[in-house]
Amino acid sequence: MVTVRNYDIPALRKLDVAHHLPAQSSYGLQVELGGSRIITHAKGSTIHDGDGHAILDAMAGLWCVNVGYGRPELVEVAARQMTELPFYNTFFRTATVPPIELAAKVAGLLGGNLQHVFFNNSGSESNDTVFRLVRTYWALKGEPKRTIFISRHNAYHGSTVASASLGGMDFMHVQGGLPIPGIEHVMQPYPFGDGFGEDPAAFATRAAQAIEDRILAVGPENVAAFIGEPVQGAGGVIIPPPGYWQRVEAICRKYGILLVSDEVICGFGRLGEWFGFQHFGIRPDIVSMAKGLSSGYLPISATGVSSDIVEVLRASGEEFVHGYTYSGHPVSAAVALRNIQIIEDEHLVERTREDSGPYLASALADRLSPHPLVGEARSLGLIGAVEIVAEPGTNRRFGRGGQAAAIVRDACIARGLMVRAVRDSIVMSPPLVITPAEIDQLVDTIAVTLDTCADQLAALR
Ligand SMILES: Cc1ncc(COP(=O)(O)O)c(C=O)c1O
Numbered sequence: 001m002v003t004v005r006n007y008d009i010p011a012l013r014k015l016d017v018a019h020h021l022p023a024q025s026s027y028g029l030q031v032e033l034g035g036s037r038i039i040t041h042a043k044g045s046t047i048h049d050g051d052g053h054a055i056l057d058a059m060a061g062l063w064c065v066n067v068g069y070g071r072p073e074l075v076e077v078a079a080r081q082m083t084e085l086p087f088y089n090t091f092f093r094t095a096t097v098p099p100i101e102l103a104a105k106v107a108g109l110l111g112g113n114l115q116h117v118f119f120n121n122s123g124s125e126s127n128d129t130v131f132r133l134v135r136t137y138w139a140l141k142g143e144p145k146r147t148i149f150i151s152r153h154n155a156y157h158g159s160t161v162a163s164a165s166l167g168g169m170d171f172m173h174v175q176g177g178l179p180i181p182g183i184e185h186v187m188q189p190y191p192f193g194d195g196f197g198e199d200p201a202a203f204a205t206r207a208a209q210a211i212e213d214r215i216l217a218v219g220p221e222n223v224a225a226f227i228g229e230p231v232q233g234a235g236g237v238i239i240p241p242p243g244y245w246q247r248v249e250a251i252c253r254k255y256g257i258l259l260v261s262d263e264v265i266c267g268f269g270r271l272g273e274w275f276g277f278q279h280f281g282i283r284p285d286i287v288s289m290a291k292g293l294s295s296g297y298l299p300i301s302a303t304g305v306s307s308d309i310v311e312v313l314r315a316s317g318e319e320f321v322h323g324y325t326y327s328g329h330p331v332s333a334a335v336a337l338r339n340i341q342i343i344e345d346e347h348l349v350e351r352t353r354e355d356s357g358p359y360l361a362s363a364l365a366d367r368l369s370p371h372p373l374v375g376e377a378r379s380l381g382l383i384g385a386v387e388i389v390a391e392p393g394t395n396r397r398f399g400r401g402g403q404a405a406a407i408v409r410d411a412c413i414a415r416g417l418m419v420r421a422v423r424d425s426i427v428m429s430p431p432l433v434i435t436p437a438e439i440d441q442l443v444d445t446i447a448v449t450l451d452t453c454a455d456q457l458a459a460l461r
Pocket of ligand 1: 123262290
């Protein structure tokens with residue numbers, strides 16, 4: 001590991017407050033707290049901050065550092081590519097070597113007729129690409145009225161105008177006059193929140209039926225696509241009940257609507273398959289990927305597109321007038337390709353499915369499910385959530401929505417565990433290289449933290 005530089009952290013915090021506007025942040029709170037927590041270095045599943053704390057990163061950065069931190073292979077491949085060719089674009093019938101190789105590799109992982117890949121730089125941009133591609137496809141196919149997207153409440157598809165509109169986060173829509181027209185949001189398949197006590201099969205039917213009802217309400221001839229995350233991540237690790245995705249797929253097929261799987265979190269092994277749609281046994285027409293594609297080492301995202309869609313674009317003779325300067329950036333693509341090779345060589349997908357995923361699930365079941373402050377502890381592969389409740393056996397929340405989880409999250413971080421709070425739950429999505437001992441540490445830290453926070457939580461009642 002390289003020698004970590006000696007930083008003047010207090011001075012950096014002052015500069016942070018004076019000049020830096022961090023993403024998705026309260027700038028008032030940034031001032032109040034005297035600046036951000038500054039992460040200086042990391043290795044494996046552990047990050048280190050400038051104040052000397054070692055923190056187990058149960059969020060894999062931001063649901064993305066699948067192969068863990070400190071991978072010299074990725075540094076080497078980036079340096080080699082930067083030396084050979086740091087940049088050339090993919091506009092105007094040119095390409096470079098890495099995006100071609102990466103597209104072929106990703107197409108192989110996607111399988112079936114998902115044989116084409118468009119590159120972007122972020123999950124949000126991928127979903128912007130989806131937005132324009134889907135509408136362009138229908139127009140070129142001679143069905144220009146098909147413009148409406150159906151999505152779910154509490155979905156997260158990104159932060160650009162189109163992707164935040166596709167998302168179903170009301171608090172994001174409030175800012176900037178979103179959503180843009182042409183997007184319909186229906187109920188999410190959230191058993192603990194919206195289907196508590198309901199038979200899972202009946203709830204799956206009800207949640208899928210909401211999609212069909214909306215299609216019929218707006219007119220199937222006007223609907224372009226349905227978009228969903230296989231497991232909603234930022235919305236609080238919402239794992240749909242068995243049968244939900246099969247029903248959704250059948251509804252899309254019934255009305256000839258494109259099915260878009262947003263795999264920005266679920267892709268590249270998170271659920272114990274290369275993609276979430278493979279876990280749920282469905283076949284989307286379009287797939288958004290980012291995060292685990294490069295394990296966050298460099299920004300890159302990809303939009304997988306079916307041959308049927310590409311055939312329509314090809315036959316039209318029209319240009320798809322969409323793309324970014326850095327679409328298929330050679331250095332990012334080279335790093336992504338090597339990252340995929342690490343996932344393959346170390347069998348991280350299989351390990352998540354057969355070992356670490358089940359290990360996390362049983363640790364949550366044994367040590368957190370029985371806790372009186374836990375309403376549900378759920379996981380799938382290496383993504384999970386712990387629902388904090390005011391009364392055991394119920395889904396009754398503490399007052400002041402979201403405060404309970406924020407208290408527990410902050411206390412976890414103080415104990416050396418990085419987790420996130422989503423409403424009244426603690427969510428986790430650790431690197432796929434996390435060890436059993438680290439999973440024990442993750443789960444035990446949440447259990448002890450809940451104990452120590454009990455009085456503070458009780459005061460919220
Ligand atoms: C499912 C999903 N889609 C899209 C995005 C947006 O990705 P980005 O932040 O890279 O723009 C995210 C980010 O968390 C996500 O979880």
